[in-house]
Every structure is written in C-alpha cells, then in structure tokens.
Amino acid sequence: MHELALMEELRRLAVQEARAQGARRIHGLQLRVGSQAGVDPEALRLAFAVVMGAADPQGHNRPDDAELWGGPITLDLEVVPTVCFCPDCSQEFRPVDVIHACPSCGSLASRLLRGRELELVGLEVS
Amino acid sequence: MCGTCGCGVAALPGGSAEAAAAGGAPAEIPVRPTRQLGLQRRLLERNDLQAAANRSHFEQHGLLALNLLSAPGSGKTALLEQLAARWPRPPVGVIVGDLATDNDARRLQTAGARAVQIRTGDLCHLEAHLVERAFAQLDAAGMELLVIENVGNLVCPTGFDLGEHLRLAVLSVTEGEDKPLKYPALFRSADAVLLNKIDLAEAVAFRRDEALANLAAIAPAARLFEVSARSGAGLAELIDWLEQQQRQRGLLARAHHHGHGHGHGPAHAHG
Ligand SMILES: Nc1nc2c(ncn2[C@@H]2O[C@H](COP(=O)(O)OP(=O)(O)OP(=O)(O)O)[C@@H](O)[C@H]2O)c(=O)[nH]1
Numbered sequence: 001m002h003e004l005a006l007m008e009e010l011r012r013l014a015v016q017e018a019r020a021q022g023a024r025r026i027h028g029l030q031l032r033v034g035s036q037a038g039v040d041p042e043a044l045r046l047a048f049a050v051v052m053g054a055a056d057p058q059g060h061n062r063p064d065d066a067e068l069w070g071g072p073i074t075l076d077l078e079v080v081p082t083v084c085f086c087p088d089c090s091q092e093f094r095p096v097d098v099i100h101a102c103p104s105c106g107s108l109a110s111r112l113l114r115g116r117e118l119e120l121v122g123l124e125v126s
Numbered sequence: 127m128c129g130t131c132g133c134g135v136a137a138l139p140g141g142s143a144e145a146a147a148a149g150g151a152p153a154e155i156p157v158r159p160t161r162q163l164g165l166q167r168r169l170l171e172r173n174d175l176q177a178a179a180n181r182s183h184f185e186q187h188g189l190l191a192l193n194l195l196s197a198p199g200s201g202k203t204a205l206l207e208q209l210a211a212r213w214p215r216p217p218v219g220v221i222v223g224d225l226a227t228d229n230d231a232r233r234l235q236t237a238g239a240r241a242v243q244i245r246t247g248d249l250c251h252l253e254a255h256l257v258e259r260a261f262a263q264l265d266a267a268g269m270e271l272l273v274i275e276n277v278g279n280l281v282c283p284t285g286f287d288l289g290e291h292l293r294l295a296v297l298s299v300t301e302g303e304d305k306p307l308k309y310p311a312l313f314r315s316a317d318a319v320l321l322n323k324i325d326l327a328e329a330v331a332f333r334r335d336e337a338l339a340n341l342a343a344i345a346p347a348a349r350l351f352e353v354s355a356r357s358g359a360g361l362a363e364l365i366d367w368l369e370q371q372q373r374q375r376g377l378l379a380r381a382h383h384h385g386h387g388h389g390h391g392p393a394h395a396h397g
C-alpha cells in the first residue's frame with residue numbers, strides 16, 4: 001500500500017476539517033487502521049513524518065496550511081482487528097490466521113465485517 | 127520494493143521522525159486548551175469517488191472494465207496480448223501502467239489492442255484519477271472490453287479501486303505455491319485468479335494441488351483459470367467467462383450503440 005499517498009490525503013482531510021471547525025492549530029490526529037488494510041503502522045508513521053516535514057515552513061516552500069501545524073503533533077494509530085462473517089452459522093468471528101476459517105464449522109468466510117478501515121476518526125485542535 | 131510508499135523510505139531528510147513530524151518548529155509551545163473533534167473520513171474517499179465516476183463512464187460506453195494485478199513479470203502483458211488477439215469483437219482497450227518504458231504499450235498495439243500508457247515513474251500502484259486521464263486519450267468507439275494493467279506489485283495496488291467491474295489477479299507457476307498466503311489481501315480482493323505459465327509447470331516442478339488449495343483457502347469465491355500466455359491454453363474459457371460477465375451487466379447492447387468518441391483530451395464531457 002502506498003503510505004505516502006495516504007498520509008498526504010490524511011493531511012488534506014485534517015486541514016479541511018480543522019478549517020471547517022474554525023480551529024487555529026492541529027495538535028493531534030487519530031487514525032483507525034484495519035489489520036487487513038494492507039498498511040504497516042510503522043511505515044505509516046514514517047510516511048507521516050515525511051509528509052509533515054516535506055515543506056520548509058520558513059522558506060519559500062512554505063505550505064499554505066503551515067499556520068495549522070505550529071507545534072508537536074501526535075499521531076494515534078488504532079489498529080482494528082479483522083472480523084469475518086460466517087454465512088453458514090450467521091455469526092461473526094475473529095480469524096486466528098491468514099485463512100479465515102469459521103471456528104464453529106470450518107467454512108471459509110469471503111466477507112470481512114471489519115479490518116479494512118483507513119479512517120481519520122479524530123482531531124485534537126485549539 | 128517501491129520508492130514512494132514507505133517501504134522504500136530508508137533515511138528521512140534532516141533528522142528524526144519526531145522533528146520532521148513537528149513541522150519544523152519543535153520549540154514552539156502548543157496553544158492550550160485543546161478540544162477534540164470526532165470525525166469519520168476515509169483516507170481513500172477521494173479515490174473511491176473518482177473510481178465510481180470512472181465506472182459509470184465506462185458503463186456509458188458499454189465497457190466491461192478489468193483491473194489486472196500481479197507481481198512483476200507474472201505475464202500480465204503477455205496475457206493481454208493473447209486476449210487482444212483472440213477477443214471476438216476487437217479492438218480491446220488497454221490502459222497500462224509501466225514504470226519507465228512504453229514497451230508494454232507497444233507490445234499490446236502490435237497485438238491489435240488500443241493501448242495507452244501511464245508513465246508511473248516510481249509510483250507503486252495506479253489510482254483512479256490517473257485512469258480517468260488515460261481513458262480520455264483512448265478512442266472508445268467500437269470497444270467493449272477495457273483492461274487496466276496495474277503496476278507489477280502485490281501489495282500497494284490492493285486498496286485502490288480504479289473503477290473496474292472485476293479484479294483479475296495473475297499468479298504464475300514460477301512464483302511459488304505459497305504466494306497467496308504471503309499476499310492474502312490482494313488475492314482475497316480478486317474476482318478471478320489466472321494461474322499463468324502452466325506450460326512451465328512440469329519444468330519447475332510446480333505443486334498444483336498445493337497452490338490450488340492455498341488459493342481456495344484465501345479466495346474461496348474467486349474463479350480460477352489455468353492459462354498459458356505462451357500456448358494460449360485456457361484463454362477460450364476466460365473469454366467465455368468475460369462475455370458472460372458482459373451479458374449479466376447488460377453492457378454488450380450499449381457498447382456498439384454509443385455515439386461519442388474519445389481521443390480529444392481530458393476536456394471531454396458527456397451530453
Ligand atoms: N513460458 C511462458 N512464459 C510466459 C508466459 N507468460 C509470460 N511469459 C514470459 O514472462 C515474462 C514476463 O511477461 P510479461 O507479460 O512482461 O509480465 P508482466 O506481468 O506484464 O510484467 P510487468 O509489467 O513488468 O509487471 C516475459 O518474458 C514473457 O514472455 C507463459 O504463459 N509461459
């Protein structure tokens with residue numbers, strides 16, 4: 001998965017939401033990341049640092065959202081575990097391995113209820 | 127693996143991750159008190175919206191659109207050469223993402239496809255807006271099948287909807303029977319898996335039963351086609367299935383009755 005592109009989207013969405021709510025500064029972002037979303041949380045953190053550090057805030061590369069990013073920024077990643085649905089038992093289950101077999105009947109689930117999330121779920125602003 | 131997605135990020139320009147995350151002004155004290163905004167914004171929402179727009183654009187042209195995914199060298203272009211040459215009502219349209227060269231696009235044109243190239247540089251996957259731009263350069267008149275050859279990569283393209291109707295993942299017999307277990311997300315997202323290079327199965331002592339069992343465990347709902355881009359084996363079955371998919375979606379009737387042409391750049395608009 002393309003962590004840099006995702007973190008650029010994260011920055012864009014955060015700025016959009018912060019401005020819409022009249023915030024002056026963004027101090028923290030909360031992200032929900034499914035364990036099946038194909039991203040590595042550590043790679044996301046690195047990519048976030050790259051995106052936040054990419055433009056020189058004092059120089060002529062000053063990004064037009066620079067005023068929102070004045071101080072230290074925390075990035076909270078909540079990893080969402082995979083939840084499958086077994087159509088035969090009509091029940092949810094958490095797979096224990098890469099093969100999503102229902103623990104009650106052994107059927108293979110082709111439907112994921114949770115685990116693909118990649119969402120900005122909160123901002124700490126002032 | 128790829129230079130832009132974090133998997134290739136070795137050194138950060140100018141110091142630690144924390145310093146970079148602080149936006150270059152780590153000394154400043156944040157303005158407090160702060161307040162918390164509860165949100166729900168998907169990071170892929172912009173791509174997904176563009177993908178939905180692409181899908182309906184393809185449908186206005188009566189096109190069945192495929193996203194073809196695999197590791198580098200599994201035979202995506204070779205399979206498309208076969209498909210383009212054998213499709214009963216040519217030409218087949220192809221949008222091909224390739225790192226630097228236009229070799230793949232030229233190979234496809236030689237095989238009778240209408241092909242446009244997306245020069246991906248160090249991008250490790252295609253995105254919906256790139257496909258939109260490439261499609262605007264394609265003359266869609268008389269065309270009913272559009273295939274998007276993604277960048278050869280088993281990780282990065284998985285989460286990006288391009289506007290396709292069907293995802294086809296290619297696995298070749300030379301890659302190892304456990305590939306589906308190592309890259310489950312991609313194979314799980316596939317509507318069909320093309321097991322390619324079966325002409326080489328014996329030479330590489332391919333363990334077919336094991337590979338099929340792994341595929342069935344990861345992607346139980348996916349259709350399987352055992353094919354060879356070298357001999358053409360299995361292509362007729364694939365084409366039958368694709369035509370069935372066209373009929374199910376009512377696309378065929380529209381494909382040859384659609385008035386407007388393409389090839390006039392991104393300013394293209396619909397009436
Ligand atoms: N023997 C044999 N060789 C094949 C087959 N399909 C592809 N090849 C060969 O495998 C090599 C790679 O094929 P390509 O079609 O370029 O693979 P690709 O997936 O498009 O590769 P990228 O675009 O670089 O990701 C070429 O040398 C092909 O001739 C096959 O079915 N049998």
Ligand SMILES: [Mg+2]
Pocket residue numbers: 202203204230275
């Ligand atoms: Mg190719």
Ligand SMILES: [Zn+2]
Pocket residue numbers: 086087088089090102103104105106107
């Ligand atoms: Zn069950």
Ligand SMILES: [Zn+2]
Pocket residue numbers: 001002003128130131132133250251282
């Ligand atoms: Zn990547």
Ligand SMILES: [Zn+2]
Pocket residue numbers: 183187386388394396
């Ligand atoms: Zn059009």
